[in-house]
Amino acid sequence: MIDVFHSFMDVNRRFNRLVFDSFYIHDLNMTTIIDTTSLYDQTSLIDPKVLSRICEKILPRIHDQIYKLTVEEYSINQILTVSNYPQLYSLSLINFQEEILYQYLTDNLILRDLTKQITHLNIDIKETIEHCSEIGSKIFTLILSLCKNLIVLNFCHMFPTRNYFPPLFYLLWENCIPSNLIKLKINVSTLVDCLYLLDGPLVCLSTLIINVSSTFCPLEYINPTKKLPKLKYFSFTACNYTTDYDDLIVPLLCRMINLEQLKLYLSVVRSDSTYIDGTQLYEQFLIYMTQLKKFTFYITTIVSFRTVRLKLQSNEDIQRSFIGRGYQQVASYIHSKTFSSNGKCHIYSLPYDFEYFVNLDNSFQGGMFHKVRQLKMNDVIPFENKLFKLISQNFPFLEFLYISNDYSQKDNQHSSTLITFPYLKFLDLKWAHVDYTKLFLLRKNIRVPCLSNLSIEYKSLITITNNFTNDATQFNFDKLKSLDVFAPLILMITFSLVTWRNIRVAHRRVHPASTISSMRQRDFQLTRMLVAEVVVYVLSTIPFPVYSFYSSVTMSINKSVDQQTIEAFINFIATVFMVYINPSSTFYVYLATSKTFRVEFKAAVKNIWHRVLRRNQQRQPLNEPTMMLATRFL
Template identity: 60%
Template sequence: MDTQVISTICSNILPQIHLQVHKLTVEEHSMKQILYAANYPQLYSLSLVNFHEITLHRYLTDDLILRDLLTKQITHLNIDIIKPVELCSEIVSNMFALILSLCKKLIALNFCDMFPTRQFQSLIFHVILEIFISSTLMKLKINVVSLIDCLYILDGPFVCLSTLIINIGQIFHICLRIDPTKKLPQLKCLSFTVQIGRLNSTYIDGIQLYDQFLIYMTQLKKFTFNIKSEVYDMNVEVELQSNEDIQRSFIGRGYQKVASYVNTNVCSRYSECHIYSLPYDFEFYVYPQNSFQRGMFHKVRKLKMSDGIPFEHKLFKFIAQEFPFFKFLYICNDNRQDDKQDSSTLITFPYLTFLDLEKAHVDYAELFLLEKNMHLPCLVNLSINNKSLTTITNNFTNDPTL
């Protein structure tokens, strides 16, 4: 926002409405000016967006007005960091601990998971060990590096935590200083996303989820999950489950409807299985091979398509119907389309703002960028390799409507 506009708002508007302000969203360059413009006695929800990690950490450490608000008033806090200086940033980890120690009335925290295109993983298990017990936090949304972070959250200081929405980067075995059989009586809602690489093992299925995970969550009322198992066979005979086996593993254990996709490649050392609860409850849908369940993807905003066989025109018609609100599309497929005869039907993606065709065959550039094939009224960002772009435009000489 223009600095002059912000100055006008802070000088003329906020002093008049400050008693009625309940929720506030501020950016890095305007936060201090807005917070110092007036007192906000009714403010309970604060969103800090577009911050650099060092700047936000400095504010949390040194800014007395912000610290006072967090300590005495804020019950709902949303944090957004533009981009960490490094993966698993120590500053971000310390910021998580600092927020929890400052916010004495905090009920809900979204930590760096506000936007589907700007998510990064936090390494937090080591700082959780130093956090005093939080008697107020009931809802947490976060991305973490590994299952270890997740387990320490569940075993940690959040005695009232009832809703956990968590995306886990990886799972590996390590000695933990926690009780793996500890009951979690307060947890009522768990949303769980993970992509797992396994060596000489089977796919994650309903039996494993229940016996090793859910059985300890005695009061859980809602469990939504999105799990992809990638199995690597290093010349060890492992009998992998079929899609029918996966579906049967969820029967009789209290699960709601579950979708599954199994791709067991006997000629390769790599196989995969994707399982997720329905209706699909996540903003990001990854690796949707040429197989979908109908009517379940209205919450998806970010879609990544990757496969070893071509995506045909009819599949994109299906996606337009089943993913009606997505805004970000990534296509990774270097296989040319086999059937272009059906391309006479115009496809519309009304909310698509970002399209990535960097790793896509030129056929997909032709399909999406020629107006006779696609209508993309909101597209503002395009990532495409120069060869594809010059090919479909005949070195930028073609009429784009043809």
């Protein structure tokens, strides 16, 4: 819409009628973000001159005709201050940092006044490094208290690839007035947050669409038997594996006695049990939902035997369990060759009604998945070309593909028909063998004409490009805008050695007459700095991959609440080391290991201090005692 305003306004009367047509004005999008892919292109912000022209020439003429408005962080202040919007009932705040959004909701009087009239609000927040920040929960509470007439709220559930999951267990419901909210779409951190929402002041809530990052729940149920009679529509998504299906999720579903529509997307790990099938779903909670009209689901079950060995169902047994219980058409398949488990079973209702498909493996049987935009593949058996051909046919509108497989292909024969992913925009190959890198990035193997974002391991990139010497036209790089390279430790060591060598050469050129002892001393300090940096890097990053490996190996083990709490704390410590200590350690390492660095740092501080003193002297001359004190300090 911004391009339309900028290009056609005041060209002639016909174009003016087009620009100011109510069809465009009623729902006004003042951002450059039109889909999920736009989130990755942060260079496409609104041109300040274009924005100023729109705010000065257009918004004052149409402000009373705008019903829906979408703004982003960089333009909200200018758009809101130019005029009032008396007919506005829907507001979308897109691509905000949580601190800035919280500041706007707290201090911006225009926005606070606007929240009193809107009935529909959409919030999108950028990912934050600090996963357990309280700001997200404060924003949510503030919205409920400010928006008195709010009926529909989408809180951080606008884009499927956005990984912002605010923890809401910081909320103090005692200070919240019961809300008139009817529909809520939300991303949350844990299952605890889901329980807090359902047992909080949202007394009128009839539709809840929730995406949970982790189902880890260290707390007891707040009201484990309290019924939820007003809830009519419930959609629950938890793509990460959970061991709490039987203990937490099933009891939660049993409380929804008047539910009319249910959507479940679950990845479940069970010990000493069987696959989840139609009989279990019916007997565990569906039998209590007497008003249920539609049940849509995708459930993956991983089973491991620890103390008891049971006979697992066959795929025919799974299919028979859905007969005669009112289910619609159901697809299923079983994968028996898995890592550290006895089997994996996939069951899902047809037609497939989700935008994502995770945990796809070599046992995939095919089918049509027109709605799927995001696919994640993983297996301990190599993915062969025929599987990718099947995927390209069965997922025709796929945009995001994640491949996790460390095993080389056994059959790399290519079919006569070229495999094409016409809409694929994001490809993640960080955890994939180099064979899959060759398969997807070489034009002769697979065509990906829209690929704009690539995540890849550095070693694989070096291999397929022959150290960046191959002809670029051989690759699917035509529209590539973003390259995320996963560089191994050896790369850091190599760069350090090259830096060390270049500085030695520079010292010899600049100070040819330096004594051998002074040169050796500088070289020793430089070597010590680089070695210390590598050591700190290793020590600060190794806890996280070690914990990740431990989690994957013990994923199917049934753990106590205390053990889960301890592991969650260890994960927090490992994340802190990798995210905070590693990037901030370089300065302190150099300061501790190099005398030359300390001298130069001290000189830089003195230089800055002298500049500040001279600037102050120019503004207001110092008296003699003050000058003596400053001189003595230095």
